[in-house]
Amino acid sequence: MSFLSPGLALLFAGITIPLLVSLYFLKLRRRMVTVSSTLLWKKAIREMQVNSPFQRMRRSLLLLLQLLILGALLFAMARPTMETIANPGQRVVIVIDHSGSMNATDVSPTRLDEAKKAALDLIDSMGAGGDNGGGASSTGETSGGGGTSGGAMVVSFAQNAQVRQTFTNDPVLLRDAVKQIDATDQVSMLEPALRLIEPYAARSSADDSEGLVVYIISDGRVREDGRGLSLAGATLKYIPIGGGPAGNAGAADPDNVGIVSFSARRDFDKPEIVQVFARVANYGSEPVKANLSLSLDGKVTRVQPVSLGAAPAVVATGPDAPATPTSGYETSVQFDFVLPGTALLELSHDHADQLPVDDKARLTLAPARRLRVLLVTEGNAFLARGIQSAGVRQLAMMTPAKFEDQAPESLSRGGWEAAGTSGLAGEGFDVIVFDGYSPTTTPLVDSLYFAAAPPIEGIRRIPSAEEDKHTSERILYADDSHPLLRYVVLDDVILSGPGRLEVSPQATVLATGQSGPIMAEIVQDGVRHVVASFDVLQSNWPIKISFPVFLGNTMQTLGLGGMSEGAGVAYRTGEVVSIPADTGDSITYTGPETLTVRRTQGAAVLPPLARAGIYTTDAKVQPPYDRLGVNLLDADESDLRTAGVLNVSTVAGDTTAQRAGIRREVWRWFVWGALGVMLLEWLVYTRRMHL
Amino acid sequence: MPDTATQPESLLSPSFMHRLDRLDVMSRKVLIGKMQGERRSKKKGQSVEFADYRSYVVGDDLRFIDWNLYARLDKLFLRLFMEEEDLSVSVVLDVTASMDFGEPNKLLYAKRVAAALSYIGLTHYNRVNLYTFADTVTDMAQGMRGRRPIPRMLGFLQRQEPIAGEAASGNLANACKRLALLQRQPGVIVLLSDFLDKGDLNQALRYLAGEKHDVYAIQLLSPQEVDPAKGNILGDLRLRDIEDGDIAEVSVSPALLKKYKANLQAYCQHVREQCLRRGVAYMISETDVPFDTLVLKYLRQKGLLG
Numbered sequence: 003m004s005f006l007s008p009g010l011a012l013l014f015a016g017i018t019i020p021l022l023v024s025l026y027f028l029k030l031r032r033r034m035v036t037v038s039s040t041l042l043w044k045k046a047i048r049e050m051q052v053n054s055p056f057q058r059m060r061r062s063l064l065l066l067l068q069l070l071i072l073g074a075l076l077f078a079m080a081r082p083t084m085e086t087i088a089n090p091g092q093r094v095v096i097v098i099d100h101s102g103s104m105n106a107t108d109v110s111p112t113r114l115d116e117a118k119k120a121a122l123d124l125i126d127s128m129g130a131g132g133d134n135g136g137g138a139s140s141t142g143e144t145s146g147g148g149g150t151s152g153g154a155m156v157v158s159f160a161q162n163a164q165v166r167q168t169f170t171n172d173p174v175l176l177r178d179a180v181k182q183i184d185a186t187d188q189v190s191m192l193e194p195a196l197r198l199i200e201p202y203a204a205r206s207s208a209d210d211s212e213g214l215v216v217y218i219i220s221d222g223r224v225r226e227d228g229r230g231l232s233l234a235g236a237t238l239k240y241i242p243i244g245g246g247p248a249g250n251a252g253a254a255d256p257d258n259v260g261i262v263s264f265s266a267r268r269d270f271d272k273p274e275i276v277q278v279f280a281r282v283a284n285y286g287s288e289p290v291k292a293n294l295s296l297s298l299d300g301k302v303t304r305v306q307p308v309s310l311g312a313a314p315a316v317v318a319t320g321p322d323a324p325a326t327p328t329s330g331y332e333t334s335v336q337f338d339f340v341l342p343g344t345a346l347l348e349l350s351h352d353h354a355d356q357l358p359v360d361d362k363a364r365l366t367l368a369p370a371r372r373l374r375v376l377l378v379t380e381g382n383a384f385l386a387r388g389i390q391s392a393g394v395r396q397l398a399m400m401t402p403a404k405f406e407d408q409a410p411e412s413l414s415r416g417g418w419e420a421a422g423t424s425g426l427a428g429e430g431f432d433v434i435v436f437d438g439y440s441p442t443t444t445p446l447v448d449s450l451y452f453a454a455a456p457p458i459e460g461i462r463r464i465p466s467a468e469e470d471k472h473t474s475e476r477i478l479y480a481d482d483s484h485p486l487l488r489y490v491v492l493d494d495v496i497l498s499g500p501g502r503l504e505v506s507p508q509a510t511v512l513a514t515g516q517s518g519p520i521m522a523e524i525v526q527d528g529v530r531h532v533v534a535s536f537d538v539l540q541s542n543w544p545i546k547i548s549f550p551v552f553l554g555n556t557m558q559t560l561g562l563g564g565m566s567e568g569a570g571v572a573y574r575t576g577e578v579v580s581i582p583a584d585t586g587d588s589i590t591y592t593g594p595e596t597l598t599v600r601r602t603q604g605a606a607v608l609p610p611l612a613r614a615g616i617y618t619t620d621a622k623v624q625p626p627y628d629r630l631g632v633n634l635l636d637a638d639e640s641d642l643r644t645a646g647v648l649n650v651s652t653v654a655g656d657t658t659a660q661r662a663g664i665r666r667e668v669w670r671w672f673v674w675g676a677l678g679v680m681l682l683e684w685l686v687y688t689r690r691m692h693l
Numbered sequence: 694m695p696d697t698a699t700q701p702e703s704l705l706s707p708s709f710m711h712r713l714d715r716l717d718v719m720s721r722k723v724l725i726g727k728m729q730g731e732r733r734s735k736k737k738g739q740s741v742e743f744a745d746y747r748s749y750v751v752g753d754d755l756r757f758i759d760w761n762l763y764a765r766l767d768k769l770f771l772r773l774f775m776e777e778e779d780l781s782v783s784v785v786l787d788v789t790a791s792m793d794f795g796e797p798n799k800l801l802y803a804k805r806v807a808a809a810l811s812y813i814g815l816t817h818y819n820r821v822n823l824y825t826f827a828d829t830v831t832d833m834a835q836g837m838r839g840r841r842p843i844p845r846m847l848g849f850l851q852r853q854e855p856i857a858g859e860a861a862s863g864n865l866a867n868a869c870k871r872l873a874l875l876q877r878q879p880g881v882i883v884l885l886s887d888f889l890d891k892g893d894l895n896q897a898l899r900y901l902a903g904e905k906h907d908v909y910a911i912q913l914l915s916p917q918e919v920d921p922a923k924g925n926i927l928g929d930l931r932l933r934d935i936e937d938g939d940i941a942e943v944s945v946s947p948a949l950l951k952k953y954k955a956n957l958q959a960y961c962q963h964v965r966e967q968c969l970r971r972g973v974a975y976m977i978s979e980t981d982v983p984f985d986t987l988v989l990k991y992l993r994q995k996g997l998l999g
Contacts, residue, residue, distance in 0.1 A: 032931040032942055038794040038918055039889035040934040040941040042960060046952040047943055 003082050003668075011080030022072055023065070067683035074676035078669035092213040093152035093169060093206060094128060095199050095236075096121050096176075099220030099243075100183050101160040101190035102575065102614070102639040106221075106356045108245040108256050114185050117219040117243045121156070121180045124217060125173050128154055155202070156180055160188035161576030162610060163195035169202075187359045187594075187614040188576040189636045192224040196233045196650070203236035217241055222645025223638050231650040244644040257286035259310065259353040260360030260640030262332070264633060266347060266367055266570040274342040276367060280349050283332030284310035285641040292353035296337050298345045304337050308351075313641070344369045346616070346629050347570065359614050360640045364631035365572030373561045374398070374430070376413065376447075378405045379437035384544035385452070389435060392554040398431065402439040410446050432561035438537055448530045448560035453501070453537035460506030461524050463535050466517070471499035477520065480513040485559045486523070486532060487512055490548045497543075500536035528582075530560055571626045574635055579608040581627045591630065593617035704808040704850055709985060713809055716989075717817045718782050718881055719999040745773045779838065781880025782814035783822040785872060786853065788831060789863035790936045791889050793855035795915020795980055802980040803885040803913055804850045809988045810883055811846045813998065815839060822876060823849055826868035827856040830875060862936040865890040866897040873900040883997070884910045884973075887918075891937075894967050902971035909997050910968050912961065912977040919979055921945070921953060 005011070037043065098121055104114040153169035156179040167179030199216060206214040214236040221244040224231075245256045263281035268274070284290045289311050296304040311330030348364040355361065374396040375389055390397050400408075413430050434447050440454040440463070449456065455463040466473075477492040492513060502518035505511060512532070513521035521534045543549045573579050582605050583589055589606045590598045594613035599606045611617075617630040634640070705713075749758060749769035759772045784807045792800040807823065814821040815837060823834040823846065834849040855861070865886070876882065882901055888894065888910070901908050917924030926932075932941040943949065961977055968975035976995050978987050992998045 032929045034931045034933060035924075035926055036794075036933045036935050037921075037924075037926070038791040038799075038887065038915070038935055039891075040932050040939050041889060041891055042953055042956045043932055043941045043943055046949055046956050047941070049956070050949060050952055 006081035006083060008080045011076045014079060015076045018072055018076070019069070022068055063686055064683060067679055067686060071676045071679045071683065074672040074679065078672035078676070080669075082668050082672070092215055093202065094124070094154040095157060095202065095214060095216045096124055096154060096180070097157045097159060097192075097195050097199070097216060097218045097220075098180065098183055099160070099190055099192075099218070099224070100158050100186050101223075102187040102359050102634045102636065103190065103221050103223050103357065103642055104243070105185050105187070105359060106244060106256065106258070106642045108356045108642060109243065112185070113221055113244045114183070117241075118180050118183060120219050120241050120243065121217075122177055125154065125176045125180065128171075128173065128176075155199075156183075157195050157198055158183045159190065159192060159195035160186045160612075161191050162188075163191075163198050165198060184612070186575065186612040187632075187634050188610070188612060189574075189634075189639055190220065190224040192218070192220075192231055192648075192650070193226075196231060199233060199236065203233055206235060213237060215239060218648060218650075219243060220648070221642070222648050223641060223643075224645075224648070225638055226649075231648075233650055238648075238650050240648040242644045242646065244642060255287055256356060256642035256644075257288070258355040258357045258360070258640055258642045259284045259286070259290055259292055259351055260355075260357065260637070261349060261351065261363040261633075261635065262360070262637040262640055263635055264349055264363035264365060264572065266365055274340050276339055276341045278337040278339075278347060278349070279334065280336075280363065281332060281334045282308055282310065282351060283313075283637060283640060285313045285331070285643065286355070287312050289330075290353055292351045294335055294349060294351050297348045297350075298339075298341070300346075300348075303339065306335055306337070308333050308335065313643075341367060342369065344626050346631065348631075357640065357642060360634050360636075362614075363572075363633045363635060364616055365570035365633075366626035366629050366631055367570045368626050373432050373557060375557065375561070376400060376405075376431040376434045377437065378402055378434060378439055378441075380439075382437045382539065384549075385435065385437055385538060388544065388550050388553040389557065391550050392557040394557055402441075405439075406442065410443055413445065413447055433557055444526065444529070444531075446529060449532070450556055450560065451531065451533045453535065453540075455503070455533050455535075456524075456526075456531045458524060458526050458531065460508045460526075461522060461531070461533055462504040463533065464502050464504055465535075466499040466501040470517075474498055475500055475516045478514050478516060480521075481511070484510070484512055484523075486552065486555045488555055490552045490555065492543075492548060495541060495543045495546060495548065497536045498540040500541075503533060503535045528585075532556060532560070570631075572631045572633060573611060574633055575612065575614050576610050577632075578610055579630065581606045581608065581623055583621065583623050583627075586621050589619055589621040589623065591617040591619045593630075593632070704805050704847055705812060709809070710812060712985075712989065713813050714816055716813050716993070716998045718780060718810065718814050718819060719996055743772065743774055746770045747773060780814075780817075780819040781822065781876070781878045782810065782819045783824060783872075783876050783880060783882045784810050784814075785824045785826060785868075785882060785884045785886075786850075787827075787863065787884075787886035788825045788853055788856050789827045789886075790855050790857065790861035791863065791887055792913075794935060795917050797915070797980045799887055799913045799915050799980050800853075800855055802984060804853060805984050806885055806911065806913075806988065807883075808847060808850050809984075810992075810997075811837070811850075812843060815843055815846065820878070820880070821846065824872060824875070825853050826863070826865075826872070828862060828864040829867050830871045831856060833875065835875075863890050864892055865894065866892050866900075869897040869900040876906070879905045880907070881997075882906050882908045884908065885913065886910075887914060888912050888964050889918075894964060895970075898967055898971040898973055902973055908971075908973040909995070910964070910973050910975045912964060912975070914957075914961075914977065914979055916979055916981045919954075919957065921950060 098117050100114055100117075104112065104117060106113050109116045153171045154167075154176055155169045156166040156176055158164050158166050166183060167175055170176060199214070203214045203216070216233065216236045216238050218238065219241045222240070222242055260283055261280055262283050263279070265280075266276055266278045268276055278296065280294070282292075282294065289309070291307065291309050294306045294308055295302050296306075309330075310333060313331045345367050346364060347367055348362060350362040353361075373394050375394045376398045377386055377389060378400050379385065380401060386397065386399065413434065431447055434445050434449045436449060436451045436454045438453045440451070441456065444456050444458060453463070455461055475497045477495055477497070480487050480490070480492045482488065482490065497515065497520070500515050500517075500520050502515065502520060503511075503522050505519055505522045505524070509522045509524040511519045511522045513519070515536075520536055521532070523530060523532050525531070538544055538549075581589060581599075583601045586601055588598055588600045590596065591608065594615035594617075597608055597611075597617065599608055611632045614632050614634050617632060619628055746759065746762070747770065749771050753771055757771050757773070759770050762768070762770045786803055786807050788800065792803060811821050811823060818839055821837045821842075823837075824830050825832045832849075832853065834846065837846055863886075865888070872882075884901075890897070898908075898910075917926075927945050929944045930942070932943055933939070934941075965975045965977075967973075974995060974997070976991065978991065982991075988998070
């Protein structure tokens with residue numbers, strides 16, 4: 003602690019303290035009372051002084067209190083200051099974790115509220131630092147006048163990071179930004195937040211006058227990708243929130259039982275048989291007995307008691323974690339039942355704990371269904387084998403002539419059957435593959451074309467010129483982020499006379515050859531057409547590993563909308579969900595939060611889901627997309643024990659730099675203290691005067 | 694505080710006087726009187742009550758020889774009779790400034806007690822002497838006997854005022870010394886005082902005590918002295934001694950009050966012990982005790998009145 007104007011206070015102390023003392027001793031107004039004799043009084047006083055060593059002190063208690071009041075006021079007059087959180091010119095970044103585990107109630111009311119309170123305290127301490135500069139503006143960026151910090155920034159992170167407020171010295175804006183941070187049920191990913199801060203840290207480390215202090219307010223349960231977290235050029239400070247051995251004093255010991263994994267699949271041979279798998283873990287320090295309830299469309303069908311041991315001191319997570327539970331703190335459960343149709347499955351446990359979000363997990367079970375594919379070709383064994391290896395249950399082959407005889411409607415399956423297994427044979431197809439033949443009418447089923455194109459306006463195949471038929475081309479570019487080309491390596495594929503595609507802006511180019519686009523996707527009336535301009539037989543692709551991978555991707559994506567066959571549909575918080583939708587301009591989902599998205603190109607893409615729960619829509623979408631089960635399902639988030647150390651590597655800065663510290667004036671404390679003592683003094687005085 | 698000490702009201706009401714008529718001053722000792730009175734004397738004398746025989750010696754009054762006994766025994770014996778004499782009752786009143794204190798006022802109370810005792814003494818033909826003292830004996834009315842001097846006695850008491858000035862400070866030892874010289878005749882001495890004297894009480898009592906006098910000490914204290922809280926003695930005060938003007942600066946706290954009361958009790962005990970050591974009968978009374986109760990009940994219990 004130091005003082006801004008000690009001289010003035012000393013001067014006043016020199017005047018007032020002797021004055022007070024002399025007033026007390028010399029000028030105490032005593033009421034004159036006549037008594038018959040002072041004999042007994044004097045004796046009593048003498049005895050009191052002799053018998054009680056503290057009598058003199060007690061008598062001068064009022065003086066003591068008055069001196070205390072005066073001292074506090076003189077201290078206030080000296081304008082005491084305390085060093086606060088940042089140096090002059092230093093910038094502060096407040097990073098607040100609002101992941102799922104921050105909703106835990108082991109600190110009242112929740113960890114997130116506690117974190118926000120800690121952040122507001124930080125802002126307050128910085129805000130008070132602005133006083134002595136006298137130049138801090140009330141809004142917007144400041145010029146960073148003498149004594150003020152370089153401002154503060156507020157960043158929140160869960161699965162993604164977001165800048166809530168850019169650098170400013172205005173505490174009002176900073177406080178608003180902190181207050182507006184909402185709870186989410188997502189996992190904690192600190193990496194994106196660090197990447198957001200990195201440019202500022204790099205800039206501050208380049209400039210000697212500024213430093214960057216990053217306060218990470220979190221429970222420390224952040225996920226790493228194995229490479230470790232790092233932030234160069236900044237000073238990192240971790241403010242742990244929540245209970246546990248390393249947590250806040252006074253916080254309750256974390257007690258949480260969480261469902262950390264939940265999935266369902268249909269039997270391979272008998273799709274009506276459903277197997278549900280779940281893993282439940284106890285992260286509390288006491289063994290727990292709980293009942294797991296599985297409900298189908300709200301009706302409880304199975305209840306299974308589970309007994310879980312206390313969590314070990316360190317729970318291994320991440321890639322190194324053993325696949326099977328090593329101790330009794332977690333257990334796997336399996337439920338088998340027969341359900342051909344669709345249903346909303348919900349698994350919950352009845353142990354009352356501090357994190358409700360992982361007490362339930364839900365998924366929408368897709369109806370039983372088999373993938374049926376029609377290959378229209380004059381004969382292509384490579385393609386037929388490739389499709390069959392892609393997990394297709396039924397592959398039908400047709401010649402182009404026969405295909406033209408079919409009515410287009412008869413080839414369509416007409417969506418999902420509620421009955422599931424009905425229509426096993428002869429009732430249309432999920433995907434049609436055209437090999438070297440362009441149909442005359444646009445099929446009503448998702449289709450894949452090799453050396454052919456559908457009769458659609460936006461796409462046209464231009465065969466290569468006669469003289470170029472035997473020139474070999476390589477694929478220059480492939481969009482490996484597209485679901486069809488995921489894990490498909492096309493670098494070593496050589497095409498002979500592939501031709502090219504003429505595509506409209508509505509189409510998505512998937513791959514480009516030397517002469518232009520060679521693979522594209524176009525959606526018309528909700529039907530997807532994937533067009534390749536080359537003939538697979540005129541390439542070495544069929545003998546490459548990428549060929550069956552591509553066919554697998556295509557069959558799954560086109561035929562089953564990305565779902566593996568028979569599995570349930572469930573999403574995790576933070577996931578971007580694409581809803582196949584044929585009609586309507588926008589889709590509104592209601593649930594823990596209300597989401598409205600516009601439909602584009604036959605799909606509506608929901609933003610990253612913040613809260614877990616069930617989202618339903620009245621819009622016309624295929625089941626199971628009318629009910630979306632969104633879960634946390636993350637062992638890291640369910641483990642509420644606050645991490646004592648946050649491992650983020652920093653490149654050490656210039657440690658010899660002098661830390662001047664922000665001077666925060668604290669004279670108000672002394673004034674309040676003086677008022678408090680004054681009250682005490684009044685009490686003592688009145689107590690003495692009235693018996 | 695109203696100056697009640699000199700209020701010209703009657704010290705004794707007629708009805709109270711009538712009640713006092715039945716009482717008499719008692720002495721625990723048989724004392725020698727001066728004149729023939731109603732009280733048995735140490736001397737053998739001429740009353741009708743036979744006391745004893747003794748052998749005749751030359752010079753005895755022949756009228757007191759028991760001739761019947763001489764006839765039987767052939768020896769001369771003298772018949773002795775009890776002598777009845779008067780009793781000297783001295784009421785000594787403290788008129789120091791400290792007596793002019795309290796509500797009811799201690800001096801007025803003392804004057805009333807003195808009047809009652811004097812009245813009783815006079816109605817039984819005792820020799821009543823009144824003395825007042827401060828630093829020494831300041832006033833006196835001696836040799837009153839019979840009912841006739843009652844107005845004189847009351848007038849004497851009524852004109853007594855607390856002593857002001859330098860003499861206000863009492864000196865009990867000096868006063869007792871002077872009193873011993875003045876009161877040579879044996880008798881009952883009743884000392885009415887608050888005994889708040891800064892001098893040596895033992896020495897003072899020494900002058901009065903002895904075979905000669907039967908001394909009663911009545912200590913009078915006002916309620917305000919017994920419990921200062923009743924006298925609004927609270928907080929930071931400058932206490933002035935009413936007698937010598939001595940100043941004591943006190944911050945009156947509950948603890949100090951407690952200590953004061955303990956001291957007062959100890960002081961009263963000290964006075965009592967000193968009195969007992971000198972054979973002086975001691976009693977204490979607060980001035981809020983009704984005056985008639987003190988006279989008719991407590992003084993009778995103590996044996997002063999009977």
